[in-house]
Amino acid sequence: MDAELATIVKVVTPAQIPYDEWDERSSRWNLFSETETNVRIIAVPSSQVDVVGIVRWAAKHQQTDIGVRAGGHGFFSSAAVVVDMRQGFDYATVNQDTGVATIGMGQTLAALDERTHPWHMPVGVVSHTGCGLLLTGGVGYLCKSHGTSADNIIEVTIVTSDGRVHVCSKDKEPDLFFAVRGAAPNLGIVTEVKAQCYKVPDAMCTLRAWPSSLENVQRLIDWADQEAVLNDPNMTAYVALMASPDKQALCSIHVVCVGVESNENDQKYKDLIGQLDNTGDIVLLPTSRVPFSTPQTMFDAGMSKQFWYVSQAYFPGNKTLTPASLKDCVDAYSKVPLADTNAMVIWEQRGSDTTSAYHQFPSDSCAQPRHGQRWECYVFYGTADKDNAETCRTQGRAMKETILKHAQPGGRSHLTKDEPSRIEFYYGDNSERLREVVAKYDPLRIFATCNGMKF
Template sequence: MDTAAIETLEAQFRGDIIEPGDTTYDETRALYNGMIDKRPRLIVRCTDTADVVTAVQFGREQGLVIAVRGCGHNGPGLGSCDGGLLIDLSTMKGIYVDPDSDTVRVQPGCTQGDLDHATHAYGLAVPAGIVSTTGIAGLTLGGGHGYLSRLHGLTVDNLIEAEVVLADGRIVIASINRHDDLFWALRGGGGNFGIVTSFLLQAHPVHTVYAGPILWDMAHARDIMAWYRDFLPKAPRALGMFLGLKRVPSVAPFPEALWDRPVCALMCCYNGAEEEGRTVMQSVREALPEPLLDGMMSMPFPAWQSAFDAILPKGLQWYWKGDFVHELHDDAIDAHIENASRIPSGSLSLMHLYPIDGAVHDTQSDAMAWRCRDATWSMVIAGIDRNPANADAVTQWARDYWEALHPFNAGGGYVNFMMEEGSERIQATYGSNYERLARIKGHYDPDNVFRVNQNICPA
């Protein structure tokens, strides 16, 4: 790639073009996961769909590896590449809410927090994740589960249509009625099939929620996990609740007396009035021991979604592994307790069990690429630390924990909770849907242009 090629690109491109040596290069290329460092040959920051088309065509003409980044929240750093072209969508942040249809059209540079902010003014929300700095594009294409999933399904269950730039530069609309095979694949198949430049999402009535963390000493974890296993499938769908084993972060708003203490946590969100939420939670409080902290209160939904953003800023050391869980056996609980007891002191490392039930089970496993409708939980084990010197320690802890639990679990995991783990894990995740995904990939991206991802090889 010579100077003349870049000059030609500059004449056709409306966004910023950033090269190594430019003053903004290091800041722009930095990833959410501070454990990973990549150096693209060129970064192009798109302003609109036309810029995305130009970037894709340029990358193909120059024979460059192409990586695509929405908000850069990807754990294994698959939103960038070494020596290739990074197509950065982070400045494409348009959002339009239609209150007549309860839908929202959102561009791929938006975070979950951007989306929550826009929809909250209308008393609406889209089911999504649990950290507001997460990019809505990667979250949606991978599936998207969080506090509203038991009531309203996955993020991808609420995708109505997508505008997509294909590998050959064409722009198409994918929906149940147009390019329905592509639409089927986009819903859980990640960025394998094109660059989505606009998502049309179904929103739902959500405004004030009764939400917060409840923490117990780790000594109670075995009893709480067994109770959680039995309670959650019978709980009202309006109650989103996930279980975590972790240390209390050494920051406000947590009481200093609890900092770094190993705990079992229930992170709860009841979509409704505080009085209703208290009634639902009464059986929880009666069944379980006295907690160290009960922080549940009435609050706007975006406040709960962003409550812990400050604890997980960009640049931490991350290593995570995921599995889908069908049953939480007693032996598995014992393995959880044993490994959680070894969470490195001072780290933010954790294990979370997110519910995959309720409305998620209302959709058939072959209705879209996201297949694991028969799972009960999505498990993530994340080694997280502020200090790069501790990266190896938290990585080893996460690997050991996952290897101890994996024999109890399904073969695949949530793609947004995977590092680069090889094709066998990808095939296990998609199971009986994988062959169809490979055929669709072969139709829309036969040259595997979009391969810097959890890759599905074209048939």
Template structure:
């Protein structure tokens, strides 16, 4: 061993390891929109979704300025392996429009709505809301079958199903989609319709966000009168069983023009209905003949006279936004749902008893009357899971205080469990909560339909890039053909 002389220069220190360069400047340079990172101005605002219980920290929120921004973001997610969430309106109760530590592709700026009043078609961007479409169509006396809260994103709603006040008259939102512009996982842009990409078109209508980023949807629109005959018949707790039995008999043969949704909740103070739970039979008539509508509603009054009511023609925009204030942005939300084929005595007893136990504000449940145009669509026309359901129960929470989390989620779970023995088994992805995604595909879709959806997934997204959803996993070695442009 040779000693180093005392006057020899010291060996150079090892260089301090440098962090790798950030990949986000290159991503920002590849798009015309903006990339918002943690710590930057506005990040805390753009990362949030409607459900206040979903409070996560994405690695980046990419706010697309147009459809051409989508492919570079998908390429970035594939290259980095970061999980990807696609957000339209951000109203999904499960919080699928955001992801912790991943990339959020925010389509919120794609809100253009174009109406062709002659052809009765409406084309909406992937970030449009129900309110955007209603504002655009109302001046022409037209409406698209959508949901019931105007802040809901059209893309997520329509791809999952779309249940609302026109369901019995004109079907679900998926039944009224004429075409979709889609960016696939590999960045390819395709147009899907009954004539082009028919298998993809089938899967999009009920399969949710599993198959690509939908940048625009074209819908069929329907004529509506300037004032829609609508309202609520209200029953107090002592009348719940009687009113439900009457509704069961009455709803068996009401015309398709009438869609009804029964709501059980403690009303907010501004409704001026007191502090006890109520049963409100809400209805909307999708036709010009108000006398015929009144006659139908009178038949229910004859069977079970309401304790109170508010029935009058209303502008469609007013009716569509009537419950918006009940579900403000940031609500803490937890939902469960299932379909039913009848309102038998046991099920009625469960609904009435649980409704009376609901002595607080912050939870509720709706019973949607299905059938009509919804039920006349054949099971295989779309990928929506169930077409023979007569009723659909949605149990929902909408509270603000985290201290209520355990109690209110418990109420939702317990009611769902008590109702389950009477259920028809249908599950609707748009009403499924955050703890449902892993089980969604096998619990929502039938065997043959699930196999077909999985094969489609293999064709268009074999690596499951679009997995931040109620996921349909890719499978099937022989997927259907999807042509890429």
């Protein structure tokens, strides 16, 4: 079977290349995935014809454990066959008049940002992520001003399990276009997207930290919830519990402002951020204008390849975080053995439901739902120590349960198959429609169980 694949497309196996190269090609961001299934072969397409050949081979042999590496660190949970898109689809061009970019699905977000400059796509906040994120969310510093990555995709080219190439949009195969923006790994292999980008000035940024305490966390949330911050679509705040380099518990705030660069705007942002001055903070990044690429790379080091437990929850409606919910999180975080666990709890502000672009797209406009939430909360618990992995996962689940006393579940709770009802958990009210679309476009069920899902 694998010998046949080698006649269709370039393949790489562990016997062909040095261990270090194989490890780089086959590695997954979440090492829990590697405890489930070892990658046995990697297909390296150089063209869309190659991708069609790979998909037809998979359909012929009912090869259902396929994962796609779209440029950067990959999820591809439980994938024995990896399709590495980096050789043939590592490109991006942008129309300098309209800002519409044509994006190959074989590059990192950092490469995309560099190639489309001075235009920028609303993307995530870790630059070594692959472009697959564009199709499964993409929330970041432009979220309040322009929505998510998925909201800004205009057209998607995808190869489905019957070997057909579809070019879908809101006017052409709209059901597929709805589904692929949120559930692409379960529908086929995406080779290219067209998306709207935006010109963004240098960003006004700051990053500050304090010793972790309920008082400090509450002050940061209150600051972010004031109308001048909440209702400014160009101002985004992230509040987090995190560890210092010497493994002490900290709370921090990262503020990114992408409003037009002017004396008036700059003074407004400096005055707002200045409200945090002289409160015992540790200034990690002084308030200043920096290239937009700077905040895009700020969290790269902390998101390295490890055994990760990841969960996501949202606080439905335009509501702030209650003191009780913050107290429970701070208390739980104080008990985490930070010497052994890379633990982060991050509250991301999505903005007011009346002023933030994130909320202007209906929840059923694409498969990835939204809930009118002002705040979302992410839990990242990681360890590089395999012997500590299960303990880390248990700790992460405990923090998730602490948060869910006050919030609703939502998002990819874990990147492996350890959670029940993951489809409903992530896609909510869009689940039924999404199941119908997956059944229509993947009747052979080649992709229906990929990426830890099971349609």
